[in-house]
Amino acid sequence: MTGTDVSADTTPFFSDDNEREGPTDNGVGSPQPEEEESASGVSDKRAKLTVAVLCYINLLNYMDRFTVAGVLPDIEHFFSISDGTSGLLQTVFICSYMFLAPLFGYLGDRYNRKLIMCVGIFFWSLVTLASSFVGKDHFWALLLTRGLVGVGEASYSTIAPTIIADLFIKEKRTNMLSVFYFAIPVGSGLGYIVGSEVDDVTGDWHWALRVTPGLGLLAVILLLFVVQEPKRGAIEAHPEHTLHRTSWLADIKALCRNPSFVLSTFGFTTVAFVTGSLALWAPAFLFRAGVFTGEKQPCLKAPCDNSDSLIFGIITVVTGILGVASGVQVSKKLRIKTPRADPLVCAAGLLLAAPFLYLSIMFAQASTVATYIFIFLGETFLSMNWAIVADILLYVVIPTRRSTAEAFQIVLSHLLGDAISPYLIGVVSDSIKKSDSYMWEFRSLQMSLLLCSFVAVVGGAFFLATALFIEKDRQLAENYVPSDDAPIVVPKRGRSTKVSVSSVLI
Numbered sequence: 001m002t003g004t005d006v007s008a009d010t011t012p013f014f015s016d017d018n019e020r021e022g023p024t025d026n027g028v029g030s031p032q033p034e035e036e037e038s039a040s041g042v043s044d045k046r047a048k049l050t051v052a053v054l055c056y057i058n059l060l061n062y063m064d065r066f067t068v069a070g071v072l073p074d075i076e077h078f079f080s081i082s083d084g085t086s087g088l089l090q091t092v093f094i095c096s097y098m099f100l101a102p103l104f105g106y107l108g109d110r111y112n113r114k115l116i117m118c119v120g121i122f123f124w125s126l127v128t129l130a131s132s133f134v135g136k137d138h139f140w141a142l143l144l145t146r147g148l149v150g151v152g153e154a155s156y157s158t159i160a161p162t163i164i165a166d167l168f169i170k171e172k173r174t175n176m177l178s179v180f181y182f183a184i185p186v187g188s189g190l191g192y193i194v195g196s197e198v199d200d201v202t203g204d205w206h207w208a209l210r211v212t213p214g215l216g217l218l219a220v221i222l223l224l225f226v227v228q229e230p231k232r233g234a235i236e237a238h239p240e241h242t243l244h245r246t247s248w249l250a251d252i253k254a255l256c257r258n259p260s261f262v263l264s265t266f267g268f269t270t271v272a273f274v275t276g277s278l279a280l281w282a283p284a285f286l287f288r289a290g291v292f293t294g295e296k297q298p299c300l301k302a303p304c305d306n307s308d309s310l311i312f313g314i315i316t317v318v319t320g321i322l323g324v325a326s327g328v329q330v331s332k333k334l335r336i337k338t339p340r341a342d343p344l345v346c347a348a349g350l351l352l353a354a355p356f357l358y359l360s361i362m363f364a365q366a367s368t369v370a371t372y373i374f375i376f377l378g379e380t381f382l383s384m385n386w387a388i389v390a391d392i393l394l395y396v397v398i399p400t401r402r403s404t405a406e407a408f409q410i411v412l413s414h415l416l417g418d419a420i421s422p423y424l425i426g427v428v429s430d431s432i433k434k435s436d437s438y439m440w441e442f443r444s445l446q447m448s449l450l451l452c453s454f455v456a457v458v459g460g461a462f463f464l465a466t467a468l469f470i471e472k473d474r475q476l477a478e479n480y481v482p483s484d485d486a487p488i489v490v491p492k493r494g495r496s497t498k499v500s501v502s503s504v505l506i
Contacts, residue, residue: 042230047167050227051176054160055183057121057219061153062187063194064128064212069280070195070309071205073287073299079139087426090280092143094419096150098411101158105407106248108159109400114229117156118220124152125216132209158406165394165402166230178328178387185320185383188279192313196306251404260396260473261405263466267346268389269413270459274382274452276418277425283309285445289364292442315376323383331388340467342388347463349384354456361449396473398480425449
């Protein structure tokens, strides 16, 4: 085994014949490919099918994640739990997802990504189905199963964007990522819609959790027979076989020294905080507003009135499509004028979302129509970030560190974002509430949700800071040249500069 054989350390297990460094010439009779393959080892047709399957799974993941939010009033009534306890349903899921992401990021940079996703999604489908059989006296079991769902999502979310990055480059990659991230708001909206409608039809919120497991098993079959594992980084200027794999600790140190990656991750954390809060609490808040104004009857027996979940779900789908598409298009046009377009568009999205979210919360008791209009505008601007943030990560990080970078971003954004925000909003609401009256149930949640507007402004500041470093960090990633040599010091215009030995030896 030679020192240049990088494929040797991609593991004997989880190996895949599509990850070979190049074609093997076995002499006469070698089969010729029916369609010309790119440097990634995957034909253009197969690459597009792969993205379609990944989009379907991404949509399914978010659909399952927000099904619980769509039937939250029923769950609160069924288990007789407070706002703070309800917030734990989202928090335990995000925590397991967050802590397992680094493990799957490490595996995704080294082993067969397709098989890792298959195992994770199969496990996710099983525990999601198990969560639908939890009885009235076993709320802890619902928390446990929702936490285990994070295993499947961690195995997928850290890996799927890196596969797309290895199939496409430049504008085509941006376009494919925008299609991939359409699935987030669309899947989230479908979660509210499917959850509320299935609950209304069956009269039992448990059935809402039995929709996605079967679709998850279909996703595993599609992964096995449609998705093809591309060669890591082969489609780019510096393919994987020219890059040295470094240790996980070295990867983390390099990422921490990348200001564009760190600042955009903090910016995305604020997006996660706001979306996590709204995802769980917006339908319940709108329902309480209706009860407070006398437009709706309080939930005294199941099933509760879930019309707000249905409307919020439709708004989430539409605003997600508009937000992601407009964010990508505005960024494309702005790139002609400035290389800092991506972080500037992300900053604008958050700074514009903040006032509309504030108005939607404050108008809830005055006008339902005005509230929905402001939510529509706020969510549209908020959704402008999804595809752009993913693209920023992929072009400021070298190919062999991308899964680790995805995992790092997931951990930080969820640790300080939607892992704590649903629970925090619930706890603040409980602490403000002075009585169990319908007025205080509404007012306390209203006051606690105002935190989202402030956090959105902070996120805009992080993306503005990212704009200061983005051009330099992109160039460093594109021109990255690995070296095992120890650096030596040579003079440069009267000053000492560290360079590798190989760069000065002939």
